[in-house]
Amino acid sequence: EVQLVESGGGLVQPGGSLKLSCAASGFTFSGSAIHWVRQASGKGLEWVGRIKSKAADYATAYAASLKDRFTISRDDTKNTAYLQMNSLKDEDTAEYYCTRSHVDNGWAYDFWGQGTLVTVSS
Amino acid sequence: EIVLTQSPGTLSLCPGERATLSCRASQSFSRRFLAWYQQKPGQAPRLLIYGASSRATDIPDRFSGSGSGTDFTLTISRLEPEDFAVYYCQQYDDLPFTFGPGTEVAIK
Numbered sequence: 001e002v003q004l005v006e007s008g009g010g011l012v013q014p015g016g017s018l019k020l021s022c023a024a025s026g027f028t029f030s031g032s033a034i035h036w037v038r039q040a041s042g043k044g045l046e047w048v049g050r051i052k053s054k055a056a057d058y059a060t061a062y063a064a065s066l067k068d069r070f071t072i073s074r075d076d077t078k079n080t081a082y083l084q085m086n087s088l089k090d091e092d093t094a095e096y097y098c099t100r101s102h103v104d105n106g107w108a109y110d111f112w113g114q115g116t117l118v119t120v121s122s
Numbered sequence: 123e124i125v126l127t128q129s130p131g132t133l134s135l136c137p138g139e140r141a142t143l144s145c146r147a148s149q150s151f152s153r154r155f156l157a158w159y160q161q162k163p164g165q166a167p168r169l170l171i172y173g174a175s176s177r178a179t180d181i182p183d184r185f186s187g188s189g190s191g192t193d194f195t196l197t198i199s200r201l202e203p204e205d206f207a208v209y210y211c212q213q214y215d216d217l218p219f220t221f222g223p224g225t226e227v228a229i230k
Contacts, residue, residue, distance in 0.1 A: 108172035
């Protein structure tokens with residue numbers, strides 16, 4: 001069974017940092033791209049960024065407004081992806097989901113984690 | 123950046139009725155990289171359609187997708203009680219990938 005489990009969310013002050021984890025199981029993690037998507041309460045989905053597999057040189061991409069503050073990485077030996085968030089702002093408050101894309105579903109996001117809540121507040 | 127616009131914002135229908143949801147893009151992209159997701163309150167999104175018209179695993183055939191270029195449509199042929207939710211389109215052809223703002227399908 002494919003599973004993605006996010007962790008690391010919580011309350012952080014403006015200007016602070018937080019590192020989210022996404023632990024994967026049930027599929028070949030090393031061959032999959034991992035994406036992060038966030039959703040503020042009552043709002044729509046916002047693509048944060050993605051990291052490709054080793055075969056694609058672990059290429060990363062980010063939403064334009066986030067790329068200077070957010071960094072995605074992965075450790076294939078631990079089947080885990082990470083989202084490092086720096087200089088956090090109030091507007092970064094959201095549920096953060098990790099999701100994978102796979103060729104079997106045309107590279108769309110076929111499995112999602114349950115999300116982890118990040119609250120930026122003083 | 124490709125901006126996706128979804129209409130209507132809210133669709134109020136009765137169970138058994140047909141739902142037609144629209145997703146329009148600010149510029150053309152490959153239909154291979156258009157997906158639809160369903161999201162219910164308190165849950166993560168679920169993939170319904172990829173490649174504009176291919177159903178994901180275990181998605182019932184009352185869900186269908188069509189379109190190309192800048193205009194895409196999700197159709198639910200006969201609404202079941204579990205279909206009342208928010209639906210998002212997404213393009214993953216051109217970086218940054220983007221989602222539409224969503225269409226809520228509400229019970230009338």
